[in-house]
Amino acid sequence: MFRFELYRVSTLLLGLCMLGAGPAHAQAARQAALADVGRTATPAEIKAWDIDVRPDFKGLPKGQGSVRQGEVLWEAQCASCHGSFAESSEVFTPIAGGTTAQDIKNGRVDGLMPGANQPNRTTLMKVATLSTLWDYINRAMPWNAPKTLTADEVYAVTAYILNLGNVLPDNYTLSDANIREVQARLPNRNGMTTAHAMWPGKELGGAAKPDVQGSNCMANCKTEVVIKSFLPDYARNAHGNLAEQSRLVGASRGIDTTQPPVAAGSQSNSALAQTGYVQAAPEKIATSVVAPSSPAAPAAAAAKLPAPGAASLMPLLQKNACLACHGMDSKLVGPSFKDIANKYKDRADAVNYLSGKIKAGGQGVWGSIPMPPQALSAAEAAQVSQWLAQGAVK
Amino acid sequence: MLNRFIQRAPEHFLSREQIHEVRAGRRGFLAGAFAAAAAAAGHANAQGSAAEGDANILNLPAHSKGLGQPVAARGYGLPSEWEKNLQRRESPGLTRIGQASVSFCPLQGLFGIITPSGLHFERHHQGWWDIDPSKHRLMVNGSDDSLLKRPMVFGMDELMRLPNVSRMHFIECGANTGMEWGNAAVPTVQYTHGMLSCSEFTGVPLRTLLELCGVDFKRAKFILAEGADGSGMTRTIPMSLVMSGEVLVAYGQNGEMLRPENGYPLRLVVPGVQGVSWVKYLRRIEVGDMPYGAKDETIHYVDLMPDGLHRQYTSIQEVKSVVTSPSGGQVLLQKGFHNVTGLAWSGRGKIRRVDVSVDGGRNWTQARLEGPVLSKCLTRFNADFVWDGKPAIFQSRAVDETGQIQPTYNELRKVRASRSIYHNNAIQSWSLEENGEVKNVQV
Numbered sequence: 001m002f003r004f005e006l007y008r009v010s011t012l013l014l015g016l017c018m019l020g021a022g023p024a025h026a027q028a029a030r031q032a033a034l035a036d037v038g039r040t041a042t043p044a045e046i047k048a049w050d051i052d053v054r055p056d057f058k059g060l061p062k063g064q065g066s067v068r069q070g071e072v073l074w075e076a077q078c079a080s081c082h083g084s085f086a087e088s089s090e091v092f093t094p095i096a097g098g099t100t101a102q103d104i105k106n107g108r109v110d111g112l113m114p115g116a117n118q119p120n121r122t123t124l125m126k127v128a129t130l131s132t133l134w135d136y137i138n139r140a141m142p143w144n145a146p147k148t149l150t151a152d153e154v155y156a157v158t159a160y161i162l163n164l165g166n167v168l169p170d171n172y173t174l175s176d177a178n179i180r181e182v183q184a185r186l187p188n189r190n191g192m193t194t195a196h197a198m199w200p201g202k203e204l205g206g207a208a209k210p211d212v213q214g215s216n217c218m219a220n221c222k223t224e225v226v227i228k229s230f231l232p233d234y235a236r237n238a239h240g241n242l243a244e245q246s247r248l249v250g251a252s253r254g255i256d257t258t259q260p261p262v263a264a265g266s267q268s269n270s271a272l273a274q275t276g277y278v279q280a281a282p283e284k285i286a287t288s289v290v291a292p293s294s295p296a297a298p299a300a301a302a303a304k305l306p307a308p309g310a311a312s313l314m315p316l317l318q319k320n321a322c323l324a325c326h327g328m329d330s331k332l333v334g335p336s337f338k339d340i341a342n343k344y345k346d347r348a349d350a351v352n353y354l355s356g357k358i359k360a361g362g363q364g365v366w367g368s369i370p371m372p373p374q375a376l377s378a379a380e381a382a383q384v385s386q387w388l389a390q391g392a393v394k
Numbered sequence: 395m396l397n398r399f400i401q402r403a404p405e406h407f408l409s410r411e412q413i414h415e416v417r418a419g420r421r422g423f424l425a426g427a428f429a430a431a432a433a434a435a436g437h438a439n440a441q442g443s444a445a446e447g448d449a450n451i452l453n454l455p456a457h458s459k460g461l462g463q464p465v466a467a468r469g470y471g472l473p474s475e476w477e478k479n480l481q482r483r484e485s486p487g488l489t490r491i492g493q494a495s496v497s498f499c500p501l502q503g504l505f506g507i508i509t510p511s512g513l514h515f516e517r518h519h520q521g522w523w524d525i526d527p528s529k530h531r532l533m534v535n536g537s538d539d540s541l542l543k544r545p546m547v548f549g550m551d552e553l554m555r556l557p558n559v560s561r562m563h564f565i566e567c568g569a570n571t572g573m574e575w576g577n578a579a580v581p582t583v584q585y586t587h588g589m590l591s592c593s594e595f596t597g598v599p600l601r602t603l604l605e606l607c608g609v610d611f612k613r614a615k616f617i618l619a620e621g622a623d624g625s626g627m628t629r630t631i632p633m634s635l636v637m638s639g640e641v642l643v644a645y646g647q648n649g650e651m652l653r654p655e656n657g658y659p660l661r662l663v664v665p666g667v668q669g670v671s672w673v674k675y676l677r678r679i680e681v682g683d684m685p686y687g688a689k690d691e692t693i694h695y696v697d698l699m700p701d702g703l704h705r706q707y708t709s710i711q712e713v714k715s716v717v718t719s720p721s722g723g724q725v726l727l728q729k730g731f732h733n734v735t736g737l738a739w740s741g742r743g744k745i746r747r748v749d750v751s752v753d754g755g756r757n758w759t760q761a762r763l764e765g766p767v768l769s770k771c772l773t774r775f776n777a778d779f780v781w782d783g784k785p786a787i788f789q790s791r792a793v794d795e796t797g798q799i800q801p802t803y804n805e806l807r808k809v810r811a812s813r814s815i816y817h818n819n820a821i822q823s824w825s826l827e828e829n830g831e832v833k834n835v836q837v
Contacts, residue, residue, distance in 0.1 A: 034606060037552045041545040046535050049678050052618055052628060055687040058537060091490045113702040126696065126704060129687040136689040139626035140520060143494075146624040191703055192692065198708040198817065200667055200741075201632025203615055204685065210712060212809045214791060214799030214821070218749065218758045225754030225787060227825060229577040229836035239486055239581050242723040244479055247503045251732055252724040254479070255831050257581075264828030314475075375449075 051147075053135040057179060060134065064175035065156025067163040073153055074160050077142045086164050087122075095123040096164035099187040104167060107190035124165040128192045130183040134158050236260075310337075310394045313387050316380055328394060335366045341392035354385035473510075479503075482513055485585045488573070493521035496567065498588030501718045501737065506764075507562070507772040509591035511648050516655045517567055517589065517669060519690075520625035525675060527651075527659035530622070532643065534607045536614065537682035543608025550659055554645060556598045561642070561665070564592040564739045564772045566711045568668035568695050571818040578834045582723035586822060586834060587716045590737070592772040595663045596646025599639045604681065611637065614681035618688070619662045622677035628688040629671040630707065631664055633681070640665045640770075643676065665770035666741030667709045668816075670695055700811040711741035713800050714819035715748055715775070715792035721824050722834035726781060734761075734777045740794035745773040747793040752779055754787035754823060754837050755802065761790065769795075786826040787837065803836055 053059040075084065082088050086095035098111045098118050109125045111118035118125070127133055138154045140146045149157070159174035167185050168174065174182060183189065194204040197211065215221070237257040239245075246254030255261075310317075310328065327336045335343075344350040358381040361373040376384065387393070446452065473480075482497040489495035499515040516522070527550045535545035567589035573579040580586055600617070614633055621627035635641055642663040645651055652658040657674030664671045670690050685691075685707060696704040715738035720726060734752070738745045744767055749758040761775040775790070792800045803820040825835040 031605065034556065034602075037556060038546045038548040038603075038606060041533050041535060041547045045533065045547065046545055049533055049620075050535055050680065051626075052620065052680065052686060052688075054537065054682070054684060056684065092494070108702065112698060112704075114700055116702075121698070123693060126693050128704075128706075129692055132687045132689055132692050135628075135687075136693075139628075140624060140689075143520065143624075146520065146626065188704075192696070192706045193699075193703045194705070194707055196697075196705045196708060198705070198710045198712070199632070200710050201634040203632055203634075204707055206707075210798055212712075212801045212806050212819075214793075214801040214805055216793075216799060220756065221758070222754070222756050225756060225837050227787075227823075227835045227837055230825070230833060231578055231581055235581070239585060239723075240483075242582060245481070245483065245500065245502075245582065245584065246479055246724060248476055248479065250719075251728075252720055252726050252832075255723055255725045257723075261827075261831055262829050 051135075051139055053131045053138070055129040055131045057131055057176075060131065060176055060179065061151040062176045063151035063155050064173050064177075065152045065154070065159055066173040067156075067159045067168060067170055069153075070156035070158070070160025070163070073149075073157050078157065081143060086161055089120060093122070094120050095161055097122045098125045099165050099167075101166065103187035104185050107186065107188065109188045109191055112188070112191065124161070124167070124187060126188055126191070127186060128189050130158075130179060130186060133161070134179075233260075310387070310392070313384060316376070316384060322374075322384070328392070334371060337388060337392040341388050341390075344389060345391065347389075350389040351382060351385045354388055355381040358384060473512075477503075480513065482515060482588075483584065485573070485580060494519055496569075496589060498584045499591050501583045501588055501590065501716070502721050502724065504718070505774075507592050507737070507766075507774050508648060509593060511593065511650070511653050511656070514591040514593065514647075514653065514656055515567070515589050518625075518655075519627060520623060522655050523623055523675065524654040525622065525659060530659050530675075530677075532603075532660060532676060533678045534603055535678070535680055536609075537680055537684075541610050541614045541681050541683070542604075546603075546607050548603065550645065553598055553643060553660070556602060558596055558598055558646075559642065560594055560596040560646065561640075561663075562592065562594045562766075562768055562771045563663060563665040564590060564711075564770065565663075565669045565672055566590045566714075566739070566741075568670060568708070568711070568816040571820070571822075572815045574820075574836070575812045575814060575818050578836050581834055583716060583718050583721040583822075586722070587718075589669070590739075590772075592739075593647045594649070595642060595644040597642035597644030597663060600636050600641045600643050600662070600679065601639055603643060603679070604636065609681050613683050616682050616685055618678075618680040618682060618686045619671070619673040619676060620678040620680070621657075621673045622675040627670070627673050627690065628686060629673060629691055630685040630688060631662075631667070631671060631709075635664070635667075664709075666711060666743075668695070668711055668741075671709060695816055697810070697814040697816045699814070708817060711739070712817065712819045713738075713740040713742065713745075713792050713794040713798045715739070715745075715790040715800055716822045717750070717788045717790045717824060720788060720826060720832045722832055724832045726826065726830040726832070729781045729783045732779045732781055734779045734788060736761075736775055736790050738763075738773045738775055738790070738792035739771065740792065740796075740798065741770060742798060743769045743795040745792055746795050746797075748773070748775040749791045749793075750775070750777040751789040751791070752786045755789050755821070758791065781826070783828060785828055787835065788824040788826065788832075789821050791821050 050059070081091045082095055083090070087097045088094060098120065099109055103109045110116060111125055112121070123133070134154060137157055138149065138151070141149065141157070155174045159168055159172060162168040162174070162182065163170060163172065165187065167187065168182065194206055197207045197209055199206040241256060241258050242254040243256040244254065246252070326334050329336050329338050331339070340354070344354065347353060355378070358374050358376055359378070361371045363371070374381070480500040480503040482499055484492070484495055484497055495518065497516040499509060499513055504513070530550055532548045532553065533545065534542070536542045570589035571586055574586055611633065616633060617631050617636060619629055619631060631641065643660060644663045645660055647653065647656060652661055657676070660676045662671070662673045662676050692706045695708065696706045697708050698704050715736055717734055717736040719735050720732060726732065734750055736748070738748045745763065748761040748763060750761045751758045759777065761777040764774040764776060767773050800819060800821055806818070806820045823835050823837050825833045827833065
């Protein structure tokens with residue numbers, strides 16, 4: 001693909017400057033044509049931006065910082081997120097903790113071994129290259145003011161973290177001169193591998209063959225299917241109301257997770273039948289999308305909902321042609337929603353009363369023009385009534 | 395005049411016996427019949443009302459009888475007001491602070507393979523920026539001076555003047571589905587698989603820039619990509635991948651410039667490789683002769699194996715798929731025909747096949763792959779399903795062109811146990827219950 005595009009573009013260029021040359025010449029010609037794009041970086045520019053430090057410490061600036069200096073900096077600039085002892089998991093994953101003197105000796109962290117019951121994986125349990133710690137603090141810390149520490153300060157903070165993990169003694173001063181000795185004390189320095197097939201190249205001694213392979217089985221692949229893990233009922237609404245996270249049209253809706261699930265087979269439940277969703281269309285199933293869960297008190301169930309704006313009701317109002325007769329603020333055929341809301345705002349059973357009116361229709365309260373019975377489900381009628389009772393918020 | 399605004403009372407609401415009574419002159423009964431009609435109307439199909447038809451047809455809506463909006467009412471168009479439920483969202487409790495967090499793409503509602511740019515998942519390590527493109531620079535230099543003929547600086551004007559290519563690729567965070575390693579943890583496909591998006595990216599092959607700098611490709615076996623934001627994101631990428639021409643220095647996304655949340659004005663595109671390598675706000679490329687040991691390849695984004703070793707420099711997103719509908723958190727409205735649809739992808743190339751099971755993996759049938767089927771790009775699949783009202787468990791299983799088959803949780807955990815955090819590409823199960831609700835489960 002790339003070769004083809006290269007050739008195509010090159011051919012275009014060739015057409016302008018020479019004829020009959022092959023692809024090799026074409027590439028050279030293109031290089032020449034592009035030669036004025038970009039400019040040479042100045043030494044000062046490179047110095048300003050080339051801040052990375054490699055595992056062999058190439059790029060590490062000269063400097064030094066003590067554990068004590070690091071502690072002062074830590075309290076001032078780091079402890080609020082990471083805790084005084086770099087152990088906090090309040091904002092970020094903990095940095096220190098979970099390593100032992102034995103780990104420092106072995107270069108492998110026991111807390112990562114099979115069966116170890118270590119709840120957290122701290123930075124010091126993982127980091128195998130000290131350059132990584134130094135480089136990251138230097139480029140990205142403090143979190144809300146990155147790249148503001150001097151090189152000496154980065155040495156000091158690094159020293160303090162290592163001191164918290166007992167890698168360095170209290171009186172140690174870390175510097176570019178001794179950092180390699182400290183590298184040799186990292187608790188997990190031997191805990192990394194590149195023997196896998198997920199590196200997109202042949203370097204790093206990676207494996208060529210992926211370690212996990214699925215099965216091609218097409219029929220009778222299992223004798224039984226056991227559900228081993230599912231979300232507990234109490235987590236039903238833990239991610240917010242899923243009904244509000246799904247499209248409003250299509251073959252499905254989001255589950256209304258503010259309500260308990262409707263029992264399977266509840267199609268015969270007379271209260272659900274009242275929703276109007278079941279009897280007329282037997283192939284449709286009763287769902288918590290349209291049905292309040294408590295048959296005895298649909299209005300009570302609806303009352304738990306927060307006051308919705310008109311936008312969320314619009315589909316319902318339009319679907320049922322409510323807007324053909326009722327304006328938001330002005331009288332059309334019937335009273336405005338605002339007027340209805342005002343009239344019943346102090347009535348304790350407004351939701352039930354209005355639901356009944358919507359379902360049964362009426363005449364005489366607002367004049368002689370009758371309102372026919374409406375084909376809303378009980379839940380939908382309750383939803384509209386709820387909105388009206390709460391002031392018909394636009 | 396007013397009559398045409400008023401819905402008629404339902405007709406044919408009288409039973410044979412009632413009609414007989416009316417004919418017999420018992421008109422007083424009509425009040426009761428009206429109440430019966432109300433009940434009958436209540437039982438009508440949710441879409442309809444009167445027996446004579448659908449109110450949405452019988453009563454012409456406002457948009458059929460009025461004047462609509464003018465052109466350019468919105469200089470930059472927006473989705474319909476009715477589509478506001480589809481938003482990228484954070485997973486509650488996952489992270490503590492919004493600038494070091496992730497928002498998940500609402501895969502449950504998307505069609506085809508292209509992610510609308512405004513719904514593209516986000517992962518920021520230190521907040522996002524909207525950078526003035528006229529002040530943005532890309533530097534290319536070497537770990538030592540001998541690795542290239544000249545270190546260079548490019549502005550956006552120059553980068554956009556170079557020959558460009560446009561390619562469609564998926565981007566997936568290495569931690570996508572990470573919450574599910576041990577057990578079912580989140581309810582919907584947005585949260586299980588939503589750190590996944592797919593766009594058409596436009597940019598300059600990085601190879602072109604390195605050639606302009608006269609890089610010594612015999613010695614420079616690695617590059618470091620570095621971002622201009624506070625996190626100064628860095629990742630190592632093998633030169634062999636750059637030389638394939640696939641790695642792009644991209645400024646375009648779905649026909650317009652990158653969105654700020656996705657790295658405006660410049661990001662690296664590393665097809666097939668996890669999102670963290672697609673460095674946003676790209677400011678610098680360094681060529682070198684050894685890997686760089688960046689934080690997000692040696693401390694984070696490392697995969698803990700059962701033997702206590704961490705795999706580092708894990709990069710490729712392996713073959714994976716998921717049914718996006720029906721999926722967790724949805725409720726099917728009715729029995730009968732349903733289209734089972736989903737996405738499949740592989741960081742190793744094209745998708746060759748997707749199988750779908752509706753019985754929890756006992757039996758599988760081949761799904762239809764919808765075109766285009768592109769390398770390192772999302773592929774849309776569809777399969778027919780007729781629901782008889784009984785429980786079902788939906789699964790999908792992808793196979794890529796290298797022959798890699800997406801594993802079950804058992805197959806994956808057998809090798810990698812469940813402490814890896816990253817690179818969970820196991821087969822997802824969605825349980826359809828008799829009440830129509832679909833739940834996230836593991837079998």
